[in-house]
Amino acid sequence: MSDASLPRLAALDTLRDELSNASLPLDLNETQRAKANQSWAIQQIDDYIAPRLANLDAPLLAVAGGSTGAGKSTIVNAIVGSPVTRTGAIRPTTRQPILLHAPGEGEWFETDRILPGLSRIRGTATHQVLPSSQAGATPDASLIGSVVLVEDPHIPKHIALIDAPDIDSIADENRALASQLLAAADLWFFVTTANRYADAVPWQLLDDAATRDITVAVVLNRVPPGAEQEIQHDLQRMLHERGLPHAPVFTITEQPLDQLGMLPPAAVAGLRNWLGTIAADSASRHELARRTVLGSARKLTHMSHEIAIARDVQLRTAEDLMRIIDDEYEDAIDDVREATRDGQLLRGEVLARWQDVVGTSDAFRGIETWVSGARDRVTGWFTGKPKTVEQVEATLESGLHAVIVDAASRAAASSWQRVRATEHGRHVFSDATLAHESDSLNESAARLMRDWQAALVELVRTQAAGKRTKARVLSLGLNAVTVALMIVVFASTAGLTGGEVAIAGGSAVVGQKLLETLFGDEAVRKLATQARDDLELRVTSLFRAESLRYSAELMPVTAPGSGDKLRSAIAEFEATLRDDLAAPPASQLSPPTFGSQTTNGPRV
Known part of the structure; x- marks a missing residue:
């Protein structure tokens, strides 16, 4: 093997690796031809091009x-x-x-x-x-x-x-x-x-x-x-x-x-x-x-370009299918986002339980008096009925859990219907369980709620850093203040501002005023924003995990190796042969004359 052949062989090895990595699992119009070309190209490298480039003077x-x-x-x-x-x-x-x-x-x-x-x-x-x-x-x-x-x-x-x-x-x-x-x-x-x-x-x-x-x-x-x-x-x-x-x-x-x-x-x-x-x-x-080896190299690079195109088509097809799924789950995330912003989680039993916590309608009518100096009475609302606070918390958890599961179920059903309606989706996705949410979703959604509530407790604890604020929060109870923050998060479509009207009614105003009394207007706005962003991040992560069930079916398509990487390897290999490839192909030249061209054997 000559030193001059080393760069060519190194580039050829890279090309072979990229040819092997060019996964073509989807049965598209050009797939069978591309697979045949891929098999030929790899075998041609192993059987002929590599050994011949290593030594042109071998027998x-x-x-x-x-x-x-x-x-x-x-x-x-x-x-x-x-x-x-x-x-x-x-x-x-x-x-x-x-x-x-x-x-x-x-x-x-x-x-x-x-x-x-x-x-x-x-x-x-x-x-x-x-x-x-x-x-x-x-x-x-x-x-x-x-x-x-x-x-x-x-x-x-x-x-x-x-x-x-x-x-x-x-x-x-x-x-x-x-x-x-x-x-x-x-x-x-x-x-x-x-x-x-x-x-x-x-x-x-x-x-x-x-x-x-x-x-x-x-x-x-x-x-x-x-x-x-x-x-x-x-x-x-x-x-x-x-x-x-x-x-x-x-x-x-x-x-x-x-x-x-x-x-x-x-x-x-x-x-x-x-x-x-x-x-x-x-x-x-x-x-x-x-x-001969240059002729084979020309054919190799030509076929490799065709394989690169076929690989690109595979990836685009997979991306198109995954885009359908991503759109459905993004819509599901939007549905959960809307449900946690427009006050619908505070209707019915949640609202009734919350009203039990904050008091009667007299309390709402006297809200300004309450703000000015009724902390002890507020404390009584919370500390006097701890079971009611827990009930509000449990009802909120149940409502949000139902919203998440329902949105995920709709996304799964719609994704299945849409991808199966496409020409290639019918062949790629055959697992009918993909038409429904995963078996683990109920537990995952419940864990999401528990983790988010724990994060809110820690958020409130961190905010109550001062001794006075900490004492007030502890006197009301961390869970009670956390529930108030959840009510505020679920009650408004825009951030907390002084002039904003709470969709869920005066009950949410009480929670907002309580938090403002403890932490101040600006801090409450930040708390609500952080809490809402944290919840959306968790919901997004959960739904991404659900959509990954479809991604797993596409894994053979999205394996490493792209058309661009293959084209780069082709260009690298061609560069090592540039001077030789610049010469006209052998079919355009007269080959050496090797003896007689016609031999007639003795006639019978």
Whole structure:
């Protein structure tokens, strides 16, 4: 690994992390494509881009791909000169991909430098023939997810060859493995037949090769004698139209195999020479590797941008759903806020209990006289009937508790109805218990009231710092003064001012005047404001906890990782490749000429 490659690899690691973090759990229109791109991008980094950027001069990996029955294994055997692939005999005999390499170069492939998801198995070529019904017919289940490494002296140095599974295999895992191996290759030779060269499946992979600027050769197998030029011309036209004008075509005419199941050496001479020429030219190998990895990097960054867009759409969808829920619970908070400001909590039983505390209507008519010097009588109102004070406190607590629970219940029901009415909300939110307040809400609301009342007691205690004020508060009772403060908080829609009219009637005025006598006008205004703000903060916190039940359903969407962070990682990686990426893609350049482009085997 060169020092020059370190910044690129560090940026690539960051990009890979952000790709992994780009959560796409919502089934939106673009999600399936984005998930496929995400899986490809991460695997392409691991299997090819990272190891190739780490060492451009490591041996090249050539992959033989093709459709079922195209004859690629037979062609690989012919290149090597012995039956080492699945049509021949190899120990262990499996349907696993077989990687053939030159002697002394096994170290490049024995580690997870490339294809880290596949374990390694060392195979041995026996160079003997098994009946076709036995060769590779029964895969060893323990070897699934592995690649078999075989050293062979017929493989030239600086290049290795993989015989991949069929790209159109009936087994999903075989098709996936074939695609993975082709994506990890520096160059392909693609085997097709005169009857199937126009099939859609091979061209999907050849189109991918064009987007990655990978060096590709096409082996046109089983061509009827005399039809070589016509079919090859048509194939080359298609290659040109699909962005692969320089791909060499090697033609092998239809012919019988020998007694070992082998093609004659002359049938693959052109292909063998092409691979040998590449292997022998270090400058051309280096340039081929550079072009291919840059082509893959271009495709990687393009797909990563698409994934970033898809991630943004996921987040916006989640935000839209959460905004609906937040709006409903914000309305619920407003409902509680209004109920604790407009005097409705002081109606009915609360008002009656409070009137029992402060006295008869004569007391209201004599309020000015009371203010001027009837503290002892006021003290009697409170201290003479402690049970009544507790009843007022309990009734207020019950009323506020009911308001909170009712508002939370309405918010839950409305949130459920609205999000389930959206296209994506129906799939995201499936827990029907979200349509109701949480099971713990009753206890949470009761605890809120107790904690708020305790805070009010402490607020009154702190305000009564002076000895005289403290003595007066203690003579009336902390609970009594606290209840008076609660009455004032619940009685008015605006702060306490001298000229304001209390909505709940003269009873609240008595509480206000009592507090003013103890603490003064300005202090009472501050006490009421602090008490009201503290209550709203507690209610808001409670309702936020209720709405978080919906947030939990969206947690997979809102997990770390955003489109912007991914775009930043893309830009960082591109910056490390700026000079190379500024060069025209390989598809716009004429590649080095590697030997003959057409080989006709002996006619039958």
